[in-house]
Amino acid sequence: MRNTFSEALYEAAKNDPSIYIVVADISPAGSMAQFSTEYPDRFINVGVAEQSMIGICAGLALKGCQPFAYTIATFSLYRPFEFIRDDLGYQNLPVTVVGMGAGIIYSTLGGTHHTQEDIAIAGAIPNMQILAPCDPLECIDATKYCATQKTGPIYLRIGKAGEPVVTENAAEPWKFGKLRYITRGTDVCVMSYGVIMKQAKEVADTLRAQGNSVSLVSAHTLKPLDRDGIADALKSHNKVIVIEEHAPQGGLAPQTKQIAWDIRATCDLHTFTLKDAFIHNYGSHDDLLAAHGISVDKILSSIG
Amino acid sequence: MSESTPSQNFDPVASRKRCRKFRKRILEISQQVMALHIGSAFSCTEIVECIYFSLMRNGPSHNSPDTFLMSKGHGCMIQYVILESMGILSRQDLDQYCTPEGRLGCHPDYGNPGIEASTGSLGHGLSMAIGMAIAEKGFGKDGIIYAVLSDGELQEGSTWEAIMMASSLNVDNLVVFIDNNDFQSLGRTSETHPSFYPVDDKFTAFGWEAVEVEGHDTQKIFETVTSRSGTKPLAVICKTTKGKGISYMENIPIWHYRSPNPEEYLIGLKELDEQRS
Secondary structure, three states, X not given: OHHHHHHHHXXXXXXXXXXXXXXXXXXXXXXXXXXXXXXXXXXXXXXXXXXHHHXXXXXXXXOOOEEEEEEEHHHHHHOOHHHHHHHHHHOOOOOEEEEEOOEOOOOOOOHHHOEOOHHHHHHOOOOOEEEOOOOHHHHHHHXXXXXXXXXXXXXXXXXXXXXXXXXXXXXXXXXXXXXXXXXXXXXXXXXXXXXXXXXXXXXXXXXHHOOOOEEEEXXXXXXXXXXXXHHHHHHHOOEEEEXXXXXXXXXHHHHHHHHHHHOOXXXXXXXXXXXXXXXXXXXXXXXXXXXXXXXXXXXXXXXX | OOOOOOOOOOOHHHHHHHHHHHHHHHHHHHOOOOOXXXXXXXXXXHHHHHHHXXXXXXXXXXXXXXXXXXXOHHHHHHHHHHHHHOOOOOHHHHHOOOOOOOXXXXXXXXXXXXXXOOOOOOOOHHHHHXXXXXXXXXXXXXXXXXXXXXXXXXXXXXXXXXXXXXXXXOOOOEEEEXXXXXXXXXXXXXXXXXHHOOHHXXXXXXXXXXXXEEOOOHHHHHHHHHOOOOOOOEEEEEEXXXXXXXXOOOOOHHHHOOOOOHHHHHHHXXXXXXXXX
């Protein structure tokens, strides 16, 4: 997904001289290297200096530029948090903070490289928008939005590499701020975002094979959240399953529960999140997800 | 780099007169609202006056190609009274300072007239100034970015990230003033952080041009900036006195934030009047 992001950003940036890419000592993936060669004045590597990365982006935006700050999610969002809050949120500047390898994708690097709370933290900042594309195709749409919008700051949560395409024949196009039905059904709704859409799709496919009419939904815009769309999904399905690679607080799952309460939803609602606990074990991404209860088998056995 | 051409020849008498006027106006406002950071504003009065009236082209106006950023946001009262004097902020704006009806608070808020960035949390301004300077060059403009930092602000790690980057990024259209009044909340900086001095060496080590000047001498500030090489970012280390201009305030930490009572106010006005040259 990071290569797809880089390609989409390169395409946008080569036609828009106001787009800058400010990175913090991270190898320029894919087309970003090409961008840095072709447009060296608009590719800035601040080094291991994430506060400065955000501050420089703010200064660029204050003068009318459209900057992207890019590094591993934990360093792009957590380390310079107060700069993101004050410089980007408070001043409401159109800067995109890209959190690459978000969630627990860096599954062998330990907790210092995990972002289990990023949606909650970014979402708590007024003016902040949050996008979490579920596959490379959604990443293109999300990046195009980030490159052209002037609404305010964005936290763009992306994966790393190897994510499968799941939206190629989606029932609906990507639209900022709206739930996206990848498939439409009437019995069960499986809702997720980000790179674990792969597991969500497996859950949906299995349920469909068992004879259910299944919706698979990408909640790619976490803020502003499509509350009406979620309410509709809760009303129009017998069972709603939310799967997210995020702590139990502040993400899609608790917000969906809140909406369900507000509308007095009568469907079954199952949520699967990471635990409220740091991860001290290692292995593959799937291994770590499973350790926190997120695997296709566990989800299927839990929902009965 | 592009040449910055200050809009007028330097007039030291007019500059001193303006500084006195601005201090008196700040004293006047201190009688309506207690939250003022008066000592911090008096510390950088000459620096900010020089930037606005002698260094920025077209002065403090909406159409200056140059930019002023008050990184030590708590000193913004001097910025407010200068913007008021030029009609960018109104008297009503200042009358309603820190009131529910007003729009001006103790720290600059982006979106208010003449305010180029929101500050207040120390250590943010320099990175933003660098970003602005890069943008100016990227757009092919010749704007100069002027920023004022406090010396306490130099203790923020983020400031050193930015100092490291400015020269590395060849940001030669950036002029930074350090309001080196030697005070922060818990005492003299030279006593709490003696290894921090001399300051100019630190900037020079990171590839800046750095010059130390008497920070209440606007002519020297002006001459230092206009005679810079223009090939590097410039740091002007301004040796200043916190609370400058009012004897009972000078170098007394309580005047970082306290406002004078009516009796002290009259004494302050009298002292300023006696400084007429």
